[in-house]
Amino acid sequence: MSNTTMKVDVHHLTRVEGHGNIRVTVEDGQLTEAEWAVVETPRFFEAILRGKPHHMAPTLTSRICGICSIGHTLASLRAVENAMDVQIPPAARTLRLLAKHGETLQSHALHVFFLAAPDLFGTTSVFPLIESHPEVVGIAARLKGLGNDLCDLVAGRTTHPVSLVVGGVSTIPSKRDLEAMKQSVQDRMEDMEAAVALFETLDLPDFVRETEFVSLKGDGSYPWIGGDLVSTDGVVKPEADYRAMTNEYVVDFSTSKHTKLSRESFAAGALARFNNNYAFLREEARATAAMFGLRPVNHNPFMNNIAQLVECEHAMLESIDMIDELLGAEDPDIRAEYEVKPGQGVGAVEVPRGILYHDYRIDADGLITKANCVIPTTQNNGNIHLDLPDLVKQSVSEGKTDQEITHLCEMLVRAYDPCISCSVH
Amino acid sequence: MKYLGIKPQKARIGVFDFTGCEGCQLQLANKEGTLLDFLSLVEVVNFREVSSDKGQDYDVALIDGSITRQDEVERIQEIRARAKVLVAIGACACFGGVNQQKNRFALDDVVAEVYGDHAKDTLPVRAVGDVVKVDLAIPGCPVSKDEVERIVVNLVLGSKIVMPKYPVCVECKQRGNTCVVDLGQICLGSISRAGCGAPCPAAKVGCLGCRGPAEEANIDALKEALMERGHSESEILESLRFFGGFNGMVDQ
Numbered sequence: 001m002s003n004t005t006m007k008v009d010v011h012h013l014t015r016v017e018g019h020g021n022i023r024v025t026v027e028d029g030q031l032t033e034a035e036w037a038v039v040e041t042p043r044f045f046e047a048i049l050r051g052k053p054h055h056m057a058p059t060l061t062s063r064i065c066g067i068c069s070i071g072h073t074l075a076s077l078r079a080v081e082n083a084m085d086v087q088i089p090p091a092a093r094t095l096r097l098l099a100k101h102g103e104t105l106q107s108h109a110l111h112v113f114f115l116a117a118p119d120l121f122g123t124t125s126v127f128p129l130i131e132s133h134p135e136v137v138g139i140a141a142r143l144k145g146l147g148n149d150l151c152d153l154v155a156g157r158t159t160h161p162v163s164l165v166v167g168g169v170s171t172i173p174s175k176r177d178l179e180a181m182k183q184s185v186q187d188r189m190e191d192m193e194a195a196v197a198l199f200e201t202l203d204l205p206d207f208v209r210e211t212e213f214v215s216l217k218g219d220g221s222y223p224w225i226g227g228d229l230v231s232t233d234g235v236v237k238p239e240a241d242y243r244a245m246t247n248e249y250v251v252d253f254s255t256s257k258h259t260k261l262s263r264e265s266f267a268a269g270a271l272a273r274f275n276n277n278y279a280f281l282r283e284e285a286r287a288t289a290a291m292f293g294l295r296p297v298n299h300n301p302f303m304n305n306i307a308q309l310v311e312c313e314h315a316m317l318e319s320i321d322m323i324d325e326l327l328g329a330e331d332p333d334i335r336a337e338y339e340v341k342p343g344q345g346v347g348a349v350e351v352p353r354g355i356l357y358h359d360y361r362i363d364a365d366g367l368i369t370k371a372n373c374v375i376p377t378t379q380n381n382g383n384i385h386l387d388l389p390d391l392v393k394q395s396v397s398e399g400k401t402d403q404e405i406t407h408l409c410e411m412l413v414r415a416y417d418p419c420i421s422c423s424v425h
Numbered sequence: 426m427k428y429l430g431i432k433p434q435k436a437r438i439g440v441f442d443f444t445g446c447e448g449c450q451l452q453l454a455n456k457e458g459t460l461l462d463f464l465s466l467v468e469v470v471n472f473r474e475v476s477s478d479k480g481q482d483y484d485v486a487l488i489d490g491s492i493t494r495q496d497e498v499e500r501i502q503e504i505r506a507r508a509k510v511l512v513a514i515g516a517c518a519c520f521g522g523v524n525q526q527k528n529r530f531a532l533d534d535v536v537a538e539v540y541g542d543h544a545k546d547t548l549p550v551r552a553v554g555d556v557v558k559v560d561l562a563i564p565g566c567p568v569s570k571d572e573v574e575r576i577v578v579n580l581v582l583g584s585k586i587v588m589p590k591y592p593v594c595v596e597c598k599q600r601g602n603t604c605v606v607d608l609g610q611i612c613l614g615s616i617s618r619a620g621c622g623a624p625c626p627a628a629k630v631g632c633l634g635c636r637g638p639a640e641e642a643n644i645d646a647l648k649e650a651l652m653e654r655g656h657s658e659s660e661i662l663e664s665l666r667f668f669g670g671f672n673g674m675v676d677q
Binding site for chain 2: 043115127162
């Protein structure tokens with residue numbers, strides 16, 4: 001890149017949730033600026049939570065995100081329940097995870113097909129694909145629809161769930177509805193296979209920058225809700241010690257905070273979960289990963305798309321088993337009584353874009369006095385920011401045009417599936 | 426879609442997001458079953474969350490989110506100047522949504538609580554209608570996807586737009602739910618505008634009025650009835666102030 005001069009200036013990147021800008025400048029072969037700046041307007045949820053009755057915290061914080069509202073609700077519930085030592089019944093645990101699987105499926109399908117895939121087909125959105133590739137849009141709509149239906153059935157609504165409450169869940173679907181849902185999941189396995197076959201024909205960019213991956217640590221199964229925290233650099237910490245795992249700090253050029261652990265940045269998300277918990281994936285899902293040459297530890301951020309597909313398959317298979325478990329239970333307990341008492345609690349949940357933490361302090365009247373939320377995209381922003389200069393240097397040395405480099409930078413940010421308004425909650 | 430071999434001119438729609446979770450605009454993409462039919466009637470020329478097209482020649486602008494920073498004030502004014510019809514979708518755009526709870530605190534206090542010494546710009550939360558003229562407001566948190574589609578189709582076809590004036594209680598009774606007030610909870614279903622299908626009370630959870638007041642909402646009578654059942658005034662106010670739809674009708 002001896003005498004190259006170029007500029008990437010993307011204002012309000014499209015096909016991502018929220019508002020962010022990419023700025024890269026190369027002058028006379030020197031990279032002088034490479035920045036991923038989040039410019040989303042803050043909403044100050046942590047400040048608003050002060051003084052709120054504890055049972056309203058999940059309802060309020062689900063509004064942090066329009067895509068992963070079930071994940072926020074579950075992290076919030078877990079923080080409240082850990083603060084007050086509430087033990088929820090096993091069937092409630094299963095129903096909550098089933099709702100989360102619905103969310104994982106709808107969110108991953110939205111990202112992989114609607115937000116990321118247009119780049120691979122050379123279109124500006126999914127809309128032109130309706131005419132050029134109707135079969136692809138069909139697969140996407142059916143898989144995403146299945147995720148939404150599962151959320152609607154179990155959580156009462158996909159966006160901003162209603163039946164997930166402190167102590168467990170407020171309702172359980174009828175056996176008839178559960179049986180019909182099991183059939184729908186089984187029917188959609190065919191679409192899942194078609195989705196895998198489709199992505200095998202598409203080329204993802206080849207880019208590697210070694211980083212650290214942080215997620216929940218599986219304990220007998222692929223982790224989704226609660227448990228120890230782990231990183232690919234060998235750090236293991238209990239859930240309550242999340243602050244030492246995230247080390248959040250404010251940067252001047254972004255309304256989202258950044259985080260770090262063993263290196264200057266780390267990554268969370270489907271690829272992080274995959275890299276840390278590969279052994280706990282269903283055999284079928286591991287076979288799918290192998291078809292793409294995806295093995296732990298993989299350091300290509302674009303492979304997050306494939307890790308999301310792998311997780312969709314795993315979540316669908318696990319959902320079938322969980323529905324069977326619910327069908328085998330006669331009128332199970334779904335909601336525990338609890339006593340309001342003061343305390344402090346942390347809830348860590350693997351939401352579609354990575355590990356999410358809610359942390360509340362609650363007083364003797366059950367009111368929240370202090371709150372902290374650390375969002376997956378907040379954890380990824382630093383990693384995206386540091387990927388950019390490497391990607392640009394590699395692309396310039398490969399002789400790519402300014403336009404190609406701009407497009408690659410956009411695709412890189414999209415690969416992380418950022419949820420920007422979440423990160424500026 | 427062609428009629429007599431001629432491709433009709435479709436209404437051009439732009440979808441724009443301000444401060445919020447972007448969940449309302451996503452409801453448009455969440456209607457997988459009818460999405461293709463809907464798209465045969467309208468052309469989406471600007472929808473940043475799902476498309477890289479940045480067309481500026483839209484007839485209808487759908488606005489998601491509330492206004493909380495100076496750059497948003499300027500952006501919504503530009504959109505207003507271009508759009509023939511401006512529709513506010515969701516509680517945030519219609520009356521501030523959960524965001525307006527920030528207005529109960531001093532601005533420098535909320536900024537310091539979240540960002541410490543690294544202050545970030547923010548304004549008191551405003552509904553879209555407090556900044557520019559809004560032609561139509563579709564409330565909800567989130568909006569009902571059926572309702573948004575129906576209203577946009579009516580708008581495009583020039584049909585009359587009808588929104589329920591009656592309360593959520595009506596839809597709740599139609600579903601045969603047990604009344605959650607009888608289950609000991611606070612529920613605003615008797616004073617809140619219907620159209621959502623009562624998903625919250627159906628899941629045994631009280632309504633928080635995300636669609637704002639129904640016609641002739643008798644807030645005082647509900648407060649009295651709830652207080653008779655042992656709920657404190659502060660708890661009831663917490664519910665009434667949750668989404669901002671009753672602001673101006675209750676003590677702040």
